[in-house]
Amino acid sequence: MNDGNAAARVIQDLRGVVSSAAAGSRLPSVRELTARHQASPVTVAAAVRALVKEGLVETRPGQGTFVARRAAATGPAPDLSWQTVALGARRPGEDELQALLATPPAGAIPLSGGYLEPELQPAAALGAALARVARQPAAWQRGPAEGRDDLRAWFAAEIGLRADDMVICPGGQAALSSALRALAAPGDTLLVESPTYLGALAAARAAGLRVVPVPADAGGVLPDQLAAAFARTGARLFYCQPLHTNPTGASLAADRRGVVLSAVREAGAFLIEDDYARDLTIDGDPPPPLAREEADGHVIYLRSLTKPAAPGLRIAAVGARGPAGARLRAVRLVDELFVAGPLQQAALEFVTSPAWDRHRRQLRTALRARRDALLSALRQHLPATAAPRPQGGLHLWARLDEGLDDVRVAAAAATEGVIVFPGRPWFAAEAPASYLRLTYAAAPPDLMDEAVRRLSAAIAASRPTS
Ligand SMILES: Cc1ncc(COP(=O)(O)O)c(C=O)c1O
Incomplete structure (x- = not known):
């Protein structure tokens, strides 16, 4: 089942209700819509948000979703159908993101x-860092387009690049989008590990790139397959x-590591290293x-502070040597001019203070407790679900047993009150099996048992009857 289709069905259903109901009428609950359309609550929530944006419905925290007063007072909904023709097909991957x-x-x-x-x-x-910084008028002035020199130097020192090679970006996603557009032209091929970050797949498709997946296993990408993919596709990225x-x-x-770098060098290609989990x-x-x-500029390095700190600390850096760095800086300038000065300065204050090391130590312990x-809980309640023990990051990758459909399980899990993400959207081509991505960083450890009990009930409800 496709989540985009499910979102479209929910929107169509709600439009129908809104067009015939009085202003202020209560709309079906998320739970009802989830069950009615076999859609996950995240899909239903996205559909509701789209209608809120159009002014057709309003949400009242703790009470539910209602037909908007404004929508009723201003008569029938505007006719936006012409946009379907003007805009053409949607870009794949955006719904999943x-x-x-x-x-x-x-x-x-x-x-x-x-x-x-x-x-x-x-x-x-x-x-505290942001409040201190915000009081300094200089922080609000236009700084260098590539970012603060001292912040670039901090990122560079961590990897042995020069500060001049670094560009500050508002988060890893922006860095990735810019890098793809700076280093490739529409129609070019991008090789990716399979599976990989679905935001990278969406950014590649938005940049008009052809994505070709290369198989990976517990030791990462398979070097022989990577070399073969370079040779077969002529990819440079x-x-x-x-x-x-x-x-x-x-x-x-x-x-x-060395074999992969050799394959990249031999192909005269770039490797974008997304070091999100450092x-x-x-x-x-x-x-x-x-x-x-x-040392020869084949690796474009990307690191973001949103993952180890907070999603709102939208500070990342990309490092690239030579003309690739110049292209990247040029794209960044066109995209954004520069990143908010106060946020850059607050980020620098934080990562150069003792609080940064303290935080990372505490984080390691906390993530270990959640992962374990x-x-x-999986071993106890779902022994047939195989999930290797990752040595870091935020997620487990759990393989469902034969016959289970990941999208169906994720929708059923949401109905049971646990949100999990299906595996399919992380593959650029056909998924070889059914997987779920289970994030351990998003909930406290004492809820894991209950979460897996609910997941287990969802899996039982999703088993095909034969
Ligand atoms: C591997 C990877 N790279 C980049 C990003 C983008 O993160 P942000 O833009 O919040 O820094 C994400 C976010 O989920 C990610 O998982």
């Missing part, structure tokens, strides 16, 4: 989401997460970034 970022419904346990739960975020330290890949949690094996390692110490081991609680 919206679903990924949807706010979970109240009362549901979130085992989905790309960020730390609020309790794990260093909000007090960030708030490979997107890779060598550390705690989202969604699988796998890291590139030590004996593959500060999310739970066991042991992370290996250095690939960028540190390559989720794994042990």
